[in-house]
Amino acid sequence: MAGTDHRRRAPGGGPAIILVEPQLGENIGTAARAMMNCALDDLRLVRPRDGWPSDKAVAAASGADMVLNKARLYPTIAAATADLVHVFASTARDRGIVRREVTPRRAAIEMKSHIAAGEPCGVLFGPERTGLLNDDLTLADTVLTVPLNPGFSSLNLAQAVLIVGYEWYITGSEAPSETLHTGLSRPATKAELLNFFEHLEEELVRNGFLRNPESRPSMVRNLRSLFQRAHCTEQELRTLHGVVTAFAGPRQRSKDAGLG
């Protein structure tokens, strides 16, 4: 049974996104877009209401044709999930049945680990109006619920796929949560920063701003702390030196003219 030999799937692929009886072609297209946003490409369709292929899906997918072209059609959820080892059922509803329920984040962590172990995963999404039926849920081992405002939790199909895909995409990625982009320049060294402080403070003594010996230490501390927090680049420090020089220049000239 080739269809159930899950070892045939390319390793490292993401989970299959399985749309159960989707009603509108547009929604299949926007779901394909959301998949592509998240580098997912295994789209499976169970009895799409308006048939397949769908021009409306292609139009709505604008650019995610690759996902649509690869999409496969199945007569039942059982057939669509036959080669999978772990199946999550996405639903917003409390069905009153016994099940294991996870958040998209938890599901993403589990799927990463399953897929790394060679165990293919998939996520079921129900029809737009009704969602998955209780009988559909019995074909999944885990329920996946997006934790949202309880009074207003319904998402459209593409949004639900996007949240699941987004969590999949960012889970375990090495990407830092914070980056300082410095363009063509590089972060300034502390020596360069001190050099700027000295330039600035020298001019501030000269123009009188730091003349009061009582307030001077705290003024200097405040200014230094402010520029430390900005994490300046070397280029920005050169700009700041230029600012100070531009300000100080006329002062020098005015002093020369006896006005200082």
Add this chain to the structure above:
Amino acid sequence: MAGTDHRRRAPGGGPAIILVEPQLGENIGTAARAMMNCALDDLRLVRPRDGWPSDKAVAAASGADMVLNKARLYPTIAAATADLVHVFASTARDRGIVRREVTPRRAAIEMKSHIAAGEPCGVLFGPERTGLLNDDLTLADTVLTVPLNPGFSSLNLAQAVLIVGYEWYITGSEAPSETLHTGLSRPATKAELLNFFEHLEEELVRNGFLRNPESRPSMVRNLRSLFQRAHCTEQELRTLHGVVTAFAGPRQRSKDAGLG
């Protein structure tokens, strides 16, 4: 100035969602839905292309009317962010300018902690086609980028709002991972920061530093971006005003003496 007194905002509210020149009413409506999904209710609109109120927005919001009814209209980003202390700019693009960039998850953690400290936050979203301009980014202190498939990363407006809101909604109210201690002062509002920019730039035009019209826009952007990143307090801005005034004073005198 009631408009800049951020302590007036009700505690516990979420970040403001600021749509900059949104083109289609439908997109404002679906963004409002996404906000409601995530229990956000402070929608601000800067120059919506097709006017306001919008029947198309109401139709697309289906059920999120409450968010639309409360929406406020502003002529500029500066006006829309005047009462905020922390502003994130949502953008997918690499702009080649120096900025601090965070993921939606990191932004959510930071906003939770800022808002708990009584410091209002907001997130800017650009027009559908073009996104935010570089000049718009200088009105934010941090760039927010959703880490997605680099080859296919564009999200529609409602999806971008949903991801930011989803991370906001699920981020626990655990202890903040990062705090800025501001001593006896308070964080400056964006209106106060803009006021300093204007003072600084006026004097830099006067002393010739910004005289070259070709390099001027990027010079201004670089300086603004640097001070945005520093997250100045109100007291520090007063010190900076003093610095600029101290520098500018003699220049004025030297001009009076015919040396300018």
